[in-house]
Amino acid sequence: MSDTLHASRAAIGGTVVTVAARGEQTKRVVPPPRQGGMSSAQLRYRRAEPVLLGVLCLVIVLVAWQVSSDAGWVNKLFVSSPTSVARQLGHYVTTHQFWLDLETTGVTFLEGLGLSLVVGLILGLAMGFSKRIGYFFDYAVSLSYAAPRIALVPILILWFGIGRTTGVAMVFLLAVFPIIINTMTGVQNVDATVLEMARSQKASTVQLFRTVIIPGSLPSVISGIRLAIGNGLIGVIVAEFLAGSSAGLGYTMQQAAQQFDAAQLFAGLIVISVLGLIATQILRMVERHFQGWRTS
């Protein structure tokens, strides 16, 4: 009996089912089936769909690239192909130059980002906290932020010469503004009542920052840092294109471009993207550590 009941549930679902119980006909409302009538294979597909479709797009692009390159529709010299890029990447990561590039770019990027964090956080906190300091720096920051700072590379070369210092300066210039602006906005958007509450509890300025302003502005600060990471990577690569001396991912890509080595160019691009992903992922872990209360 129970088997037939199950079968009819699955077949009809959510309707009145006639069941024979103790020999009499009774009508019972049966709830719709739990899985909304989907088989478990369908469910598994629906869960994987976002990833599957995303990957599908990448696969189509790669296949199209490979096919058009193999068929000679495009010039292999300029566009290379996924397989040669993969081969070049495999070779590149075993060379001494790769580790040198990675170190140079990584250290330049981290120094620039660290400097922007120190300056950006302090300035952003101050500008958000004190209206006067905010007014004082407002136009200067807005103007510099609006200017295309990448155009400053030539003058930076003039000042700092060819080498890593120019890179650090470029990373700083590109990364510091999103940190300043997001930190400032974050502080300004801290719940005014909560601030007042802390003041009424006699919080000192240091306590105010520690217990209310910094934790309250954290989400905004983190998204500022996320932007800064992206901008900073652009900064370090562009600086290396124009002012690299002997190593650096940007420098090596520039060299490759001069030798028509498209595969090496793409290999460099992949390494940079992976660096960006790693940095963003680390930031996400930091964010999760501090935002644990949101999900609990």
Add this chain to the structure above:
Amino acid sequence: MTIADTSRSLSLEAAADRQSLDGKLKLQADDVSIGYFSERRGSYFEAMHSLSFSVADESLVALIGPSGCGKSTFLRAVCGLLPHQYGDLRVDGSMVSGPRADCSLVFQSPALLPWRTVERNVSYGLELRKVPKQEIKQITGEMLNMVGLTKFADRYPHQLSGGMQQRANLARALANQPVLLLMDEPFSALDPQTRDRLGDELLRIRELTKQTILMVTHQVDEAVALADKVVVLSHGPGSVKTGEMDIPLGRGRTVEDSRHHKSYGSLVRSLREMLAESAAEEDAD
């Protein structure tokens, strides 16, 4: 003025002084005017003009008036968050001249720190004042118990209902064991049932702790149900006191008791009339 009059007024002043020293009056406002530079208006804004009233020890005084009449501003001046321009403002006999720990403010919105658990929200003020850990734990436990949140000590604010958040807000203010508890429309964001329940809770806690309370509200019936004395303010800006009225409904009552008291209706009506009068004066201006 005769010499006798002068000496009498002197002795009255002396009596008033003694009273404040005895701690009989937890709050004395004497000719207090409050104003501030309003960035929005770009000009000086006088919120409160020449307000005088007092809050006796262990009493619950309600401050009512139309919205925007500066009630909340006054509370902020009492706890020292805003300076007052003229007059004397004394809490427990001493002049107010900056944020003070012996006044606790219960905010209209719960104003809880979302990244702290309920327990650590309640202990917030104590932590700031570096009270020993053991003592913090004990006081916080008592307060949570008093407002019925012991079971929710480890929850975060966003996991609580509005009523429970407001209880935490109250517990945090009480944890400081303030001389004067200031409440800024504490129940206005709650639904009527929760409001009544919290009103009863407040009256019960107040009987338990003998806490002196000054509460701001714009609800006449809430003021009558809870308070021993109601002070009525006129429309802002520059609002003045229209009058005050004792609410002789007895201590240890519940909100429901008040509503069924025979003089409840007439008290509410006369307060409403008082409010309407001040509004009419405003319109005539």
